[in-house]
Amino acid sequence: MERERKGLSVWQLAMLALGTVVGGSFFLGSSVAIRAAGPSVLLAYVIGGILVYFILTALSEMTVANPASGSFRTYTEQAFGRGAGFTVGWVYWTGLVLAMSSEATAASILLRGWFPRLSLPLLGAVIIALVTLLNLLGAERLGKLESGLAAIKLFAIAAFVVLAICLITGIGAGSFPAAGGQGGGTAAGYSVLRGEPWLPGGIGGIAGSMLMVMFTYAGFEVLGLAASETRDPAATIPKAIRLTIVLLIGLYLAAITALFLLIPSSLVSEEISPFVSALTLHGLGWTGTVMNMVLVTAILSTMLASVFGLGRMLRSLADEGHTPAWMRDRTDIPYRGILVSGGAMLAALGLGLLLPQGVYLFLVSSGGFSLLFVYVVIMASHYRLRKRHGGPFTRQHGMRGFPYTSWLSIGGLIAIIASMPLIPGQGGGLAAGMMFVLLFAGLYVVGRRQRKPSKILPKALRPLPAVRPAAPGYAQAEMSEELTEDKKRE
Numbered sequence: 001m002e003r004e005r006k007g008l009s010v011w012q013l014a015m016l017a018l019g020t021v022v023g024g025s026f027f028l029g030s031s032v033a034i035r036a037a038g039p040s041v042l043l044a045y046v047i048g049g050i051l052v053y054f055i056l057t058a059l060s061e062m063t064v065a066n067p068a069s070g071s072f073r074t075y076t077e078q079a080f081g082r083g084a085g086f087t088v089g090w091v092y093w094t095g096l097v098l099a100m101s102s103e104a105t106a107a108s109i110l111l112r113g114w115f116p117r118l119s120l121p122l123l124g125a126v127i128i129a130l131v132t133l134l135n136l137l138g139a140e141r142l143g144k145l146e147s148g149l150a151a152i153k154l155f156a157i158a159a160f161v162v163l164a165i166c167l168i169t170g171i172g173a174g175s176f177p178a179a180g181g182q183g184g185g186t187a188a189g190y191s192v193l194r195g196e197p198w199l200p201g202g203i204g205g206i207a208g209s210m211l212m213v214m215f216t217y218a219g220f221e222v223l224g225l226a227a228s229e230t231r232d233p234a235a236t237i238p239k240a241i242r243l244t245i246v247l248l249i250g251l252y253l254a255a256i257t258a259l260f261l262l263i264p265s266s267l268v269s270e271e272i273s274p275f276v277s278a279l280t281l282h283g284l285g286w287t288g289t290v291m292n293m294v295l296v297t298a299i300l301s302t303m304l305a306s307v308f309g310l311g312r313m314l315r316s317l318a319d320e321g322h323t324p325a326w327m328r329d330r331t332d333i334p335y336r337g338i339l340v341s342g343g344a345m346l347a348a349l350g351l352g353l354l355l356p357q358g359v360y361l362f363l364v365s366s367g368g369f370s371l372l373f374v375y376v377v378i379m380a381s382h383y384r385l386r387k388r389h390g391g392p393f394t395r396q397h398g399m400r401g402f403p404y405t406s407w408l409s410i411g412g413l414i415a416i417i418a419s420m421p422l423i424p425g426q427g428g429g430l431a432a433g434m435m436f437v438l439l440f441a442g443l444y445v446v447g448r449r450q451r452k453p454s455k456i457l458p459k460a461l462r463p464l465p466a467v468r469p470a471a472p473g474y475a476q477a478e479m480s481e482e483l484t485e486d487k488k489r490e
Helices: 002-006 010-021 028-065 072-080 083-112 120-135 139-169 190-194 200-217 233-260 274-281 286-317 335-354 357-364 366-389 404-418 429-449 472-489
Strands: none
Touching: 002 429, 010 139, 010 233, 010 286, 028 072, 028 200, 028 233, 028 274, 028 404, 028 472, 072 083, 072 233, 072 286, 072 366, 083 190, 083 274, 083 286, 083 335, 083 357, 083 429, 120 286, 120 335, 139 233, 139 274, 139 429, 190 366, 200 366, 200 404, 233 274, 274 286, 357 366, 357 429, 366 404
16 A cells, blocks of 8 residues: 555656657657758747746646546536537547557657568557556556656757767867768857858748647646646646756757757758757767667657556546446556557557558647647636636646736647648648547537436536545545535535
8 A cells, every 4th residue: 555655756757748748759850840940940949848838837736736637638627518528538539549659650660670570560569569568567667667768868868969069069079980981070069050041931930840849849748647646746746847847948958959059950851860960960870770779769658658648538538427337447557548548559550551641641640739739728728717716726826927828828829730731741630630629529419418417527626635535536526525515515
């Protein structure tokens, strides 16, 4: 019992969040943002970091008041009703399942470079089965594993920054093994930026880069889903969020700044990691193999943390009667939610082999929309619940600048979503995402008449008792009972 009460630590929570966030979208996808905005992409990363800060602050305020396993899905249900909670939960789960199946494919392609005799479907299935089974070990053990994998990714980013500083300052010149004689007298430092246009695409370039920038930040919402796995959410969650924000924004800005001091944006290719391109330009071509190893680690880490969130989301949906009854878990570890999510990822991997490539990419790209959609809903739920409550949910100071920061965050996120059709290949993601929203909203309307009436959720958030519930899925039920007793006394 003592072991179960220990829960995830601040460091493990932060590493779980960073494990979800820092993945292929940063190591590879950042080249798309760099090509669109040039050096001004730094401004896009600052804007994205500010949005992440406000979203996480809003999520933290609601989580501390009610550390339910359903996190933002639960808060959406409290703010806008059961139909909204049903729709948001299933849109998020479906989008993330499709996105993670594509991540498994990407990892399989990298691994097949080392094991050419193995087929892509087999490698993809093994990867999905592995991350699913590892999640069955429980939050505490998974947190330790994820901390190690996330540390590798963070070390890789930090190592790139250190290498860049050495190349820029000339420290240790000639001590790095070169590849193919490349690099010779290639300049490094501010001279690389001297002839570089700071706004090659104008304001439109920054706007066009924001979608990919937000994708590189996406995944931090797992902090809310992990709240019920902590011993003291009121103390642990805010500390984990602050640590996550500092590490994430700090490392991202340092890495991108170092990148622009090594290579002009015109030499960045969307087909190759910009970090590999920069180091290869300076004679460190051997980093390609190392970066591929980091990429595989990054993808596996992202998938592990994502399956963790998928299992908790499915348990939350099951606890509220939004799934068949057999999917409900009564244990701390949501075994059924994890296994169903893993099975769905295998099915999505099979769809990728059966459907025409264009159709499958159309579905997979909806994963980006689903995450941005969830962030809008988080901010809208926080705004509505806080207005209803009449102030912050806890004794601690709530989100700064409320309600103006809420309006700015919601407006910024909606603008990013609206810009999706302006970027080649992303219009389909917007259409697929909207299709899923309409599909699940329609399913709820149709299924509502066939379901038995269930307990109505409270219309305002109130702090939970200090005693941690026996199983994380019951936090919301306890709060409902507490509020019901209050009403009877009134």
